[in-house]
Amino acid sequence: MRQSEMPESLERLKEAAKAGDGHLSFRAMFGPVVQGKLVRLRPPRPEETAVMVTWFEDLEVTRFIKLRFPPSLQAENDWFEATAKDPDGIYWAVEFEGRIVGGTGVRMIDWKHGHGTTGTVIGDKTVWRRGFARELMQLRAEFLFKQTPLRSLRSGYLDGNVASARAQAAAGYKEVGRWHQDRFIGGGWRDHVMTELLREDWERARAKS
Numbered sequence: 001m002r003q004s005e006m007p008e009s010l011e012r013l014k015e016a017a018k019a020g021d022g023h024l025s026f027r028a029m030f031g032p033v034v035q036g037k038l039v040r041l042r043p044p045r046p047e048e049t050a051v052m053v054t055w056f057e058d059l060e061v062t063r064f065i066k067l068r069f070p071p072s073l074q075a076e077n078d079w080f081e082a083t084a085k086d087p088d089g090i091y092w093a094v095e096f097e098g099r100i101v102g103g104t105g106v107r108m109i110d111w112k113h114g115h116g117t118t119g120t121v122i123g124d125k126t127v128w129r130r131g132f133a134r135e136l137m138q139l140r141a142e143f144l145f146k147q148t149p150l151r152s153l154r155s156g157y158l159d160g161n162v163a164s165a166r167a168q169a170a171a172g173y174k175e176v177g178r179w180h181q182d183r184f185i186g187g188g189w190r191d192h193v194m195t196e197l198l199r200e201d202w203e204r205a206r207a208k209s
């Protein structure tokens with residue numbers, strides 16, 4: 001959204017957010033500690049970028065994500081700084097046994113209309129298939145629907161990413177459409193499956209459980 005398109009109050013809010021100024025604003029933007037049974041979401045630390053770059057060296061980790069070429073440490077540090085200052089995103093480190101094993105967050109938040117796009121990477125393959133993504137997506141949704149006014153979380157996965165599909169489904173995300181043959185991976189084209197989780201569906205599911 002360009003500044004000229006913002007209503008005045010929102011414009012003020014965003015300026016305040018950028019200035020780190022208090023009361024009503026969200027200051028830029030790492031997520032606070034959210035403790036789960038398996039993992040802990042917490043703000044990432046600058047020294048952890050050295051570990052984070054190594055995640056993207058592995059084609060198995062990057063197989064189903066946009067970032068398919070490992071960034072330099074400098075590029076990762078720039079990303080870290082930019083993420084810390086982005087008032088339209090919230091990013092958490094995923095911690096297990098005291099160490100960072102991945103990252104998750106919501107970005108491109110449209111505060112005016114109440115939606116944002118969520119994503120996750122568990123970069124440490126040694127902890128795959130332990131239910132971390134399943135748990136963290138539920139923790140993230142609970143935080144976002146209880147602590148922010150967002151109404152809808154958008155996401156997606158590339159066809160064949162069973163783990164992401166199942167973890168999203170467990171958190172309540174539903175398929176809303178497809179971009180066919182969106183991405184070239186491993187010698188073939190894959191559909192991009194678009195998903196979303198609406199606040200009202202999340203609230204209804206919680207009321208039942």
Ligand SMILES: CC(C)(COP(=O)(O)OP(=O)(O)OC[C@H]1O[C@@H](n2cnc3c(N)ncnc32)[C@H](O)[C@@H]1OP(=O)(O)O)[C@@H](O)C(=O)NCCC(=O)NCCS
Nearest residue numbers: 064121122128129130131132133134157162163164166167
């Ligand atoms: C996708 C990813 C986040 C999943 O993380 P994870 O912690 O290993 O996932 P979980 O252990 O919570 O598994 C979620 C579900 O998928 C299943 N699953 C996990 N890996 C699987 C695999 N390789 N094949 C089939 N099913 C799998 C689990 O059994 C679980 O199913 P259930 O709980 O519905 O029975 C992780 O593999 C990853 O970061 N991959 C690289 C980046 C990526 O693809 N990110 C997502 C982009 S959309």
